[in-house]
Amino acid sequence: MANIEYLLLFLVGSAVISYFLTRLNSFIGSIFTIFATMFVFVSLAAYGFNMNLDTTVSLLPWFSFSQTYLGFFFVIIIAFIYLMVSFFHPYFLDKYPYKNSYNLLFLLSLAGIIGAFYTDHFLQLFFFFEMIIWTTMFLIPQGKSREAAVSYFGFSLTGSVALLIGIFVIYQNVGRFDIQAGLAGISGTTSVFVFVLFMIAALAKLGTFPLHIWLPLAHGNAPHPFSPVLSGALVKLGAFIGILALIKINPIGPVIGAIDLALGQYIIAFIGSLSIVFGTLMAIKEDDAKKLLAYSSMSHGGYILVAFSALNGFAFAGGLYHILAHALASAGAFMAIAAVARATGTTKMKELGGMIHKMPITYLAYLIAIISMAGIPPMGGFISKWLIFQAVIDRGMILIAVAVFFGSVGSFLYVFRPLAALFLGQEFREYKHVKEAPLLMLIPTFIIMGLNIYTGVIPKQIIDFINNIIGENTAFAPVVATTFTVTATYGTLNAGLIALIFGVGVAIAFIIFILMKKSRKVELMDTYTAANFVHDEHLLHYSVDFYAPLERMYEKQSHWMKKFYDALAHKVKEVGKLAKYLFMSNNIGVTLIWILVIIVLLIGVVAL
Amino acid sequence: MSAVLLIAIPLLAAFISILFKKYSIYLLFAVTIFNIANVFLATEGIIIIGGFSPPLGISLLVDTYSKIALLLVNALVLVIAALNVKAYPKYGTILLLVVAGLNGLVLTNDLFNFFVFLEISGIAAYLITASNKKPITTFRYLVIGAIGSSLFLLGLIILYSMFGTLNMVDMIKEIALNNNYQELVLPFTLMFIGLGVEAKLLPFNSWVKGILGHSNTFSGPMIASVYASAMGFVLGRFITNLFNFEGMLLTVVLVILVAGIVLSDIMAFASKKSREILLFSSVAQASMIALLFVNGIIIWAVYLIIANALSKTVMFMIINKAQKDVGSDEVKSLQGLFANNLVIGIIFTIATLSVMGLPLLVGFTIKLNFLTELADAGQIWTIAFILIASVVEGIYFVKLLLKLWYPEGNLIKVNYHLSFKLVFAIIALALLTFGVYQAPLDKLDNTVDTVMEVVNNG
């Protein structure tokens, strides 16, 4: 019987041990981290599924833990992503300035995550949140930029501060810090206040529209093995708070007649759709592969928000399914890009091309990840998007539907850009020596590929677990699902059948291919160039400004948000300088004036 | 071993140490160790000196609150003096004066006597800041300090004229009888401003930028942690017992304090020099402490004073030592300070994280608890402002930390003496253990300050 408290202490202990082990030799340290995360994941999976983790507390008396299906759903996904990514550590750690602290902070943040999702006390939730924030904040600058870590910390801190103020507002009204009771206990204007504060926290952590500046910076510049964790796992914390705010608190504001949805929920859905559109447009324009995937996580965060704010059983199930599918897909994609970056040293699409010839397995991993990310049938992304579409259509939210459809089609565009610019196209001379990623790195890629397909073809087990969550947290009807099919308001989707028929189609095409004559092998440079003799691969590789005509249309508007936040920071500095001038001036007279002002103020005030 | 020795011995030693200059610093060590020992042995309660009855005679009040203050002040002075024994050997006598003055401040129950000790410690402070080699800033500090203490005296005189007694306990009894609060506003404001100047509250502390901005490894910690914590304790005692603000006065004081927190954090956000960042952060902490006392959260204010004093000593010492070796305290020029002294880096990070109030460190538990208490007191807007200020604080501290951790261009050569590392490691360890293991913090509670007890039952 695994005890949550022992797991936490085990993690903190193994974090310290891995610190010293990595000081010895980074390979051994990383291997130890792999085993530590594996132990945690296995014990969570073994005992967590049927909810019999022991939550008694002996060594740390002021902590209190409780098991919920919702919490377990998040923990198992994030722990799985941590395990998969830890396989990458042995090969990446030597390049980082403070490599021995890397493993320490990695395991500490995992401990924070397990704690955050297993606690039922608001302050402990905040305790673990803050712990996750500052541990991950120290991991990001090991990559390329310091500014990314500062903006990540700034936005996450705003989020968690809003969360804390919300917690205290609840405490003031309900008098207790219990999560379930607290959220249920509030109503009227305080629930609006708490809803707004919790949504700020959710938007900041999810990296959706208004508070998304840190997302591309942090994911783009984080160390290569850490961005899958950042986008696959840590973004999901925001989703968790989003669920608390959107589902647990009863709907906010007047109900809009046409789509009978509360106004608060509709505003969040609108923000979600804004972030889908904005994320897609920015991703189409992006040249750095990791920043592109960051913007895609932003747009998928928008999907999750739309799903949870649609207040519909299928949308809620679709949202949870999407969290799982997106976590796997974006982790897979980021890991593929990390493998490429390790081999070539850059993630810029301008400098890369033709990676498929040297790294075919990484290519397959990336292909399956983006098929799921774009929501195309055989993979998990399609089922979750299908469920969300059902809810959006059922409610008839037209503007949200425009954004959701734009996002699903646009995601096809920007996921294809790295595929074409990075993997396909001409093979550059300077990457001739590049070899496929080592075996230890391929294990997680294979596992995630398998899982992507599994979530796409057999939705039953996942839908059943989601039904537990629905039963536990909401009053919606559970989603009916047999082994291969999922039924929603507008008809059933037979995922297994689609995969089977797809297989049949490919078989037919393969037969046609085999019957005909064998085609002549021709190397890549021998292409039709209107008979010009071109000898340099770079001239024949089309990857810079891939969607140039599309990008030109919204070139100017794409920097508004960044300018807004820079201006905000600048304004705060201005106020600081003004205050310094007012209060900290060098001549003593100013202080005297302030003293007199206060005295006169008080006398005047009291006397009147 | 009555508490009077805590004041008498240092004074006596101060005069003796003038005779043999070289050994004055070792005399200081002896006196502070004696004081620390004496604090544990001292008997609690009111101590009358010279047999005069309350309205005239000088009396001391000893309770756990003042014991904690004494312990903190003497320990810090010992540590700081020990660490700077090579750099600043000749400050033995002045330090003895400091110890005498601050002990007096904390212990005295007689308001006029409080003013006297305020003057003694002020003079000692001016002499210490003289070591900054920046006479203009010390002069500015001297003038504002003098104004502050004279305002305090003016307030005291008004009170004396109204109630005829100088003894704090009697004064509180008299005030309790007098029902007209209008008259008390003027003296309380004057005394609050007088103490505010010394305790670095926002509108009155323009001297802090000059003093701490050009501080060194000796004057920085002394002003930023020893004096700050002493004045914090004293201000706390006055606010909770004497002033008990109410009505319009309370709102104005609250506005001053909250504005103090938010504005000083924003000023820190806007400053480029690392020492300026630290000094504005300590100004913010001072206003926070005063705010807690105003809301009657005594025990968490005490812990905040202790934690802030310890972390500020560590941070000021590290930054000042680096500034001395590098020459300028611009954050750009200190870039990559921790690249090759890792231990110091970890210690500085732990101290900063504790000041910011992040988990696993004592700062977090303190912040969470005093916010809960504020929530109990129904002050949601104050919580909101404190937390918004903590966001700004978080951002500028993280910017500072990341600049210090990650070098750009050539590495700077700063080495710290082993003693530095040892002492700071102990402090950092304390911050960490009390962050994780919170049981001991819950042993004490608001009854630490027994002034009201003494007032009620004689």
Add this chain to the structure above:
Amino acid sequence: MNSMNNIERVKEIVEKVAKVRKFEQIDKFQIAFEIEKNDVHQTLSALKLAGWKQLSYLSAIDWIETSKFELVYVLFNWDEALYIQIRAMIEREAAEMNSIISIFPGAKYYEREAHEFFGINFPGNPDYHKQLILENWDDIPPLRKDFDPSVYSDRKFPKREYSVDYSVKDPENKSFEKIKEREKRALSLRTGGQKK
């Protein structure tokens, strides 16, 4: 502003700068000066200042009899409609002419072409010797008069004789003589009357 006084104006400019060996008015809008080889640079810069900002063309003519190359610089003025040709004779053996890139940067490719087709060297032009139009040329510059293209054609391009198997009704009809006559005339035309 008719072109007559323009021509007078141009004549003065050129006479001031160079010794004009021959002046010729080709048509209403085109005049030509023949000057010494080493006056070319001054005249070109003078005319450029006067408004003839564009070097329209630079070509060479191979006078094989007097073994001279004649370089023709054609200048064009956007404001007044008047073409000016500056002609200069240079030696045919080891022909050389200082490059005018400093005056007209556009001349870079004309000089390269002149070198490729005539073999004239242009010191001062950094890459005049590089290949521009002809690829892998392995014979003397083709536009020289002493180069015979048909010899080159027979040498380089493999040829097979077509079997003449077309049937003609009466073998003696005059079409044969007509064809032979036409071939002889074409042959004389092509070789400039040298070969009978």
Add this chain to the structure above:
Amino acid sequence: MIVNILVGIGIALFGFALQTSIGGINRKIVGRLQKRHGPRWYQEFIDIFKLLSKRGISHGWIYDFGVIMALGGIIATAMFMPLTVDIVAFKQFDNFFIFVYLLAVGMLGMAMSASGSGNPWASIGVMRALTTMLAYEVPFLIVALTIINVSDSSSLTAIQAFQQTAGNNWFIIALPLGGLVGVLSLMGMLGKKPFETYIAPAEIASGPMVEYGGKQLGMLFILHEISVFIEVSLFVHLFLGGASNIFIFLIKYFTVYTVVNLISNVNGRFKIDQVVKFFYKWPLLLAIIQAFIAIYLGWVI
């Protein structure tokens, strides 16, 4: 299940044969339009089989795998397509979104093998194809949303049945603006002249197909025929009330394809950003207005 699969394959084959012959007939009609004879009606068959008989070239395994995956995806989509209300391979699984997204698999396969061929023109062609898809897809899906919301099911057979029931008439009449948007996006989907930016033979040497020859090009022609069959029959089922028996389906199919083909033959070709600007101006606006009217105000003719 095997029977359904065989029926599906039959439908896919029928679709291929139907579209290829109708394509041939249309080439003759266009010929007649331009006062010339035009090819035989089975010319498209001959072209395809000629291509399959030639020995093409291959640029590596992704070049071939992409084509196989593309054709496989498109055949799979065609297998789901219902011909009439009762001729359908998988009774209640012919969901509308399967067609939109399995077409995307076909598109992805072709795009992958085109960029895998290493020719910059192919990548530019793929980029233009994806951008055009982004343009015409969103208005079409909004209209589909209205149709699904009104007919209360997303399975094509149910939508057909809804339109064929006595009370209500075809969606092209019931939702007039939706019908107009449907036609425009159908032309975008088919890649017909005004929106034929990605097979622009003059500009980018037939776009993605630049490196294909022999059997790969043959397979891509089959893919093109079957995808045209899917798109046109999708239009027929969504807007023209599907068909109760096969002959009505043939007639409707022929009229739709010929009308679209004739429109396309009198049009020039848009630039790629004009296509996107056009689709995001009028069709999207009409689709939203139609959705607003149909769902909120309930005015369905």
Add this chain to the structure above:
Amino acid sequence: MKSTKFTPVPLTKAETDKKWWEIGDFFRRNSLWLLMYCTGCCAIELPPAMTSAYDMERLGMGPMATPRQADILLVSGYLSLKTLRRLIYTYEQMSEPRYVVALGSCPINGGIYHDSHAVINQLDQYIPVDVYVAGCMPNTEAVMNGFVDLMDQIKHKRANGWKKYHENYSWYKANQITSLGEVDVHDEFHE
């Protein structure tokens, strides 16, 4: 008396291939795609061939953009050295079986440029040519006739220029090298 019962005679591998090849020939000759390599002045004859006057599409023929897709390489007019180099590169890029149709007299014997240093005299020294259409700019009917001849040749399995190119590849290459120096050329503009 031969038995009228139909007994299937097992065909050998070669016979089945031949049988398939004949069927393939039917398709190849009824859908000939042109790669219009408009080198010289004879190219002006093709628009009328495609438009309503002569309508090439009747024969199943149509213009194609790239050599990979085309069956016929249509050389219309004189071939300078530089164009020949590109023509050979394009010819080798075409998918097999491929045919070459040469319009005008220039590919036959150099035409009016027979004595020029830049224009080659006989095209079939460098690549195998299946159909010549003589005439210094042959009439459109002549061009259409040429195509019909090609279809006829395919029918009777005589249009195997591409096989000849493989068989005496070295001879063709030798001729190309003598005339062109080398086929692949590096110039500063495409480096």
